[in-house]
Amino acid sequence: MRKRVTLADVAARAGVSTASASMILNNRQGTRLSAKSAERVRAAAAELRYRPNHAARSLRLGSSRTVAFLSADVTTTRFASAMIQGLLREADERDHTVLIAETGTDPARTEQALLTMLDREPTAVILGFMEARKIHVPPVPSDVPVILVNGASDEGHPTVLPDDHSAGRRIAEALADAGHTDIAIVGYDPNRAPDWGETVTIGARFAGIDEVIAERRLRVAGYRAPRWEPDIGFDGMNELLDSGATFTGLICLNDRLAFGAYQAMQLRGIRIPDDVSVVSFDDDIIAAHLRPALTTALLPYEEMGRRAMEMALGDGVDAAHIVVPMPLRVRDSVRTLPAGRSRRSPGRPPAGPTG
Structure with a gap:
């Protein structure tokens, strides 16, 4: 098995100290390193395919920078999977990783998956539902926010719902x-x-x-x-x-x-x-x-996922419950009736061609 590339390997390749390589790759401000040094470090990281050690980083920062997402049929339903896209995009912009588990609608599976996720010490937990319903959320440490998307809990956790x-x-x-x-x-x-x-x-x-x-x-x-x-x-x-x-x-x-x-x-x-x-x-x-x-009203799964991640990471969102607009997609299935059109049963169209 190939040895994991370390920050020291990148530093050696670029000819700088490990501390300097760390400052460059973490975009630390106020360093006195030259632009050429920064360029060498980034080139070395790309050549060696360096990936940060998130476990070590979590110990250093005191945060896992990981959000747990428990899905009730969201991952298995093409239509609802846009919720995950919204979560991932927002998490990526905030340098967080999302761990995903599919539990279906089984409460026992949900509880077991939640316990497993909590072992990873996530920054927050998000539960998402294909069909909006109320559930019981098992106990979660008080310092871990829990957000429900397209659902609600008996415990009154914050929610993101369609309007x-x-x-x-x-x-x-x-x-x-x-x-x-x-x-x-x-x-x-x-x-x-x-x-x-x-x-x-x-x-x-x-x-x-x-x-x-x-x-x-x-x-x-x-x-x-x-x-x-x-x-x-x-x-x-x-x-x-x-x-x-x-x-x-x-x-x-x-x-x-x-x-x-x-x-x-x-x-x-x-x-x-x-x-x-x-x-x-x-x-x-x-x-x-x-x-x-x-013509139909959009169920905004992607925007709901994005707003849930905002709430989970505490990005200035103070509301405990958010409703997301459902825009009307106007297409070709509605006709404006002429004034005074008579009523009739659609099951009895007028005589003559109907095509």
Whole structure:
């Protein structure tokens, strides 16, 4: 096995003392070393492929400069993995390393992974979730900050959450502003008692939608979905169409439901957005590739990861809880209705070609 290159090796190659090499590679200010000496040291470090000894550095600085990230399905889900990109970029800018463990949703695995991570004496611990939910966080030393991304804890740890309330309003307003007064919702039925389950954000999304429904006096038909997946969107859309419900606008609670709803309508010859305008949430990659491309509210995983790292490293962030905006991605799935358009069921398109 190749011997690890040390700082002394770099210094010997450059012809300077070990202390001088350390000052140059750590960008210490106020040294009297010449520019040529600094250039020789950096060239030697590159030639020898020198890597700092972080364990020794941690002892010297009194900090591991390491952040532990425990993932609940974030690492295994392409859509949510942007959270990790945000964490890593922010950590890199602050010269920190991120240790990542995937625990899924198993509390026992989460606790074991946390204990293992704490053995490395991290600067902070971040827990991230694909599906926003509340969990119990095992005990952590009081001097180690714990931040939750897209989740919350029974213990009241600081959180970074998407602004689902504003997004719910914005999505409903996108239809109302386009003249749609009769809408359908796949994934939620405001005419029945809400069932928010263990989620810590979806209730806020529903509340935002409900406010616009009340303010704009929209007429609504809803389908409560057991899962937010394409097959459920397909079945839910067919059920709404078979019920004879009248609507010209459709809200899907996520893009996967919208994908299924698109298929159901297109198989029946219902045109989007000519017959039904569609809006959704998440901005999954499929949203831009649907035809027509889907108007949807971005779930800002990357920005949430970045803000969590800021909080973890104490970068002047005093807030205990942060909500991150969910920008509206306006595409081609919403049509502005002409004034006075008559109501009709989208399941009964007018006679003649529908292509």
